Amino acid sequence: MSETNPTHLTIPADLLPSDGRFGSGPSKVRPAQVRALADAGVSLLGTSHRQAPVRSLVRRTREGLTALFDLPDGYEVVLGNGGSTAFWDVATACLVRRRAQHAAFGEFGAKFAAATSAAPFLEPSQVLTAPPGSVAHPEPADDVDVHAWPHNETSTGAMAPVRRVAGSRERGALTLVDATSGAGALPVDVSETDVYYFAPQKVFGSDGGLWLALCSPDALARADEVESSGTRWVPESLSLRTAAANSRQDQTLNTPAIATLVMLAQQVEWLLENGGLPWASARSAESAAHLYGWAEARAWATPFVADPADRSTVVGTIDLDASVDATQVIAALRANGIRDVFPYRKLGRNQLRVAMFPAIEPDDVRALTACVDHVVDRLA
Numbered sequence: 494m495s496e497t498n499p500t501h502l503t504i505p506a507d508l509l510p511s512d513g514r515f516g517s518g519p520s521k522v523r524p525a526q527v528r529a530l531a532d533a534g535v536s537l538l539g540t541s542h543r544q545a546p547v548r549s550l551v552r553r554t555r556e557g558l559t560a561l562f563d564l565p566d567g568y569e570v571v572l573g574n575g576g577s578t579a580f581w582d583v584a585t586a587c588l589v590r591r592r593a594q595h596a597a598f599g600e601f602g603a604k605f606a607a608a609t610s611a612a613p614f615l616e617p618s619q620v621l622t623a624p625p626g627s628v629a630h631p632e633p634a635d636d637v638d639v640h641a642w643p644h645n646e647t648s649t650g651a652m653a654p655v656r657r658v659a660g661s662r663e664r665g666a667l668t669l670v671d672a673t674s675g676a677g678a679l680p681v682d683v684s685e686t687d688v689y690y691f692a693p694q695k696v697f698g699s700d701g702g703l704w705l706a707l708c709s710p711d712a713l714a715r716a717d718e719v720e721s722s723g724t725r726w727v728p729e730s731l732s733l734r735t736a737a738a739n740s741r742q743d744q745t746l747n748t749p750a751i752a753t754l755v756m757l758a759q760q761v762e763w764l765l766e767n768g769g770l771p772w773a774s775a776r777s778a779e780s781a782a783h784l785y786g787w788a789e790a791r792a793w794a795t796p797f798v799a800d801p802a803d804r805s806t807v808v809g810t811i812d813l814d815a816s817v818d819a820t821q822v823i824a825a826l827r828a829n830g831i832r833d834v835f836p837y838r839k840l841g842r843n844q845l846r847v848a849m850f851p852a853i854e855p856d857d858v859r860a861l862t863a864c865v866d867h868v869v870d871r872l873a
């Protein structure tokens with residue numbers, strides 16, 4: 494065992510990434526986003542969200558997302574306060590008629606399953622699970638009216654296909670995909686979903702606190718049906734119908750964080766200017782190919798997700814073997830300005846977790862692995 498204090502280790506400057514932020518959310522905010530915030534200074538910050546300047550910011554965001562996701566006819570960009578966690582409650586209250594089916598293969602998928610399972614007005618949810626590091630897939634079922642799963646399970650680094658379950662539309666079941674960490678960096682055909690929802694603090698490099706949902710006409714009709722049935726109390730702050738009505742006016746039910754919207758709009762436009770989803774997803778995939786290839790070439794590192802097809806191209810998880818203590822590696826990296834490559838806390842593995850969102854330079858992911866090599870050599 495070495496006595497090296499990891500925080501005393503100095504990584505040579507020429508190995509360091511240009512930006513040391515590799516956290517999976519909140520994630521790297523690009524300097525241009527911060528400049529946009531400074532520019533918004535007196536024009537937007539501290540002004541009414543009911544007046545034209547902030548409403549046009551919301552419109553820019555909604556139009557940008559419509560273009561980025563090539564939204565099918567009739568789909569709407571709906572937004573509200575509370576982040577993706579609040580959207581689970583919105584969906585529980587407004588979109589599940591009787592019973593939901595969840596494919597859960599990590600913390601986030603399990604949390605939404607817990608939300609619908611706890612609702613006293615719903616039947617116990619059907620929860621299909623798979624061990625962390627693999628993917629559970631939704632399947633046909635006669636008695637469910639919602640299929641839900643995460644596009645990218647941020648807690649484990651596994652990603653799932655976004656495809657409707659065969660026959661689900663005919664059975665009147667909606668498809669809800671939690672794309673919080675995948676939206677904007679994974680290829681997707683939104684017409685394979687009824688709600689593709691996310692929050693701004695992952696791929697969009699903004700702050701948390703908002704939810705955004707790309708809703709199909711079927712999803713909006715379901716919310717109308719459930720909310721007007723008179724059999725269920727839906728608090729106004731959880732009403733999807735109310736959120737949609739406000740969104741159509743480029744507003745939110747209650748006050749949003751304007752700074753979050755400014756940074757979000759800037760990022761959506763940056764993605765579009767560079768080539769949109771194809772560009773963003775190729776950039777993340779380039780980083781991922783490097784990260785997993787690097788791990789496979791090291792005797793002491795292994796991609797946590799066994800099946801290469803399930804390996805996320807936006808959040809990579811790399812297990813270290815018993816000869817290398819990940820907490821020491823993480824401490825040494827942090828002491829050198831490389832932040833937040835710790836594994837999801839409840840996973841409890843000897844692991845590094847690396848965000849590879851489009852804002853993160855692929856060259857910086859290459860620099861990161863060079864830094865890990867350097868640290869592991871010195872700690873050994």
Ligand SMILES: *Cc1c(COP(=O)(O)O)cnc(C)c1O
Pocket residue numbers: 518575576577578579601643645646647648671672673674692695701702
């Ligand atoms: C981060 C994350 C969430 C939670 O998002 P909040 O906005 O913090 O509620 C939900 N689902 C996934 C897949 C996430 O990565």
